Amino acid sequence: MGNDEPGGGEGESENARWCIDEDAKRRATDEQEIERLVRAFYVKVRSDAVLGPIFDGVIGEDWEPHLKKMFDFWSSVMLTTGRYKGQPMRAHLKLKEVSPSHFDRWLTLFRETADEICAPEVADLFTEKAARIAESLQLGMFFEPALHDPERQRR
Ligand code: HEM
Numbered sequence: 101m102g103n104d105e106p107g108g109g110e111g112e113s114e115n116a117r118w119c120i121d122e123d124a125k126r127r128a129t130d131e132q133e134i135e136r137l138v139r140a141f142y143v144k145v146r147s148d149a150v151l152g153p154i155f156d157g158v159i160g161e162d163w164e165p166h167l168k169k170m171f172d173f174w175s176s177v178m179l180t181t182g183r184y185k186g187q188p189m190r191a192h193l194k195l196k197e198v199s200p201s202h203f204d205r206w207l208t209l210f211r212e213t214a215d216e217i218c219a220p221e222v223a224d225l226f227t228e229k230a231a232r233i234a235e236s237l238q239l240g241m242f243f244e245p246a247l248h249d250p251e252r253q254r255r
Contacts, residue, residue: 128222134174137226138167141213150205154197177229188233189240200242203234 142163145151159166169186176184192198210230214223 128219129178129226131171131175131179133218133222134178135171137213137217138170138174140217141210142167142170144209144213145206148205148209151202151209154195154202158195174226177233178226189237192237192241195241198241200238203238207231207234 142155145155146163169184172183173186173188175181207227207230211223211227214226217223218226
């Protein structure tokens with residue numbers, strides 16, 4: 101068996117194999133692609149009948165500071181540069197009019213943009229990350245422990 105086969109070594113754990121795969125995919129994007137993706141995504145968001153007004157209401161006319169923050173965010177997520185220093189949960193908890201269906205729309209537009217800008221496996225990676233982060237934001241924003249309390253459901 102050739103030694104250069106990734107993950108092919110005897111006794112190699114599933115976890116190590118996953119890491120090699122993940123690193124290879126991570127290098128498949130770069131800062132330029134992130135910037136193109138973020139800009140194209142927020143063009144769609146701004147012209148979306150449902151999401152547009154929510155963002156415009158908070159961000160106003162000058163989108164550059166938000167876009168720069170999002171370049172840093174995605175650079176941290178995809179290239180582990182650590183450039184983003186913000187608190188996404190806190191920013192989203194302030195958005196009282198946002199509901200889970202808005203997240204579905206957000207993810208649809210994000211998937212659409214990633215498919216237009218990136219190679220298929222890179223688009224998948226961006227979308228998987230976005231979906232996981234969306235899930236955790238939604239847990240913070242909408243999860244009501246009382247609804248899932250078995251004591252209450254028996255009553
Ligand atoms: C319904 C879906 C979403 C809506 C309506 C939404 C809306 C917004 C708005 C209006 C801001 C600006 C907040 C401010 O400047 O005070 C913001 C910031 C941000 N959003 Fe979202 N967002 C959504 C989903 C997501 C998802 C899924 C992600 C990540 C994958 C994300 C990542 C961020 C980040 C990193 C910031 C910057 C926070 C900061 O440091 O100030 N958002 N979002």
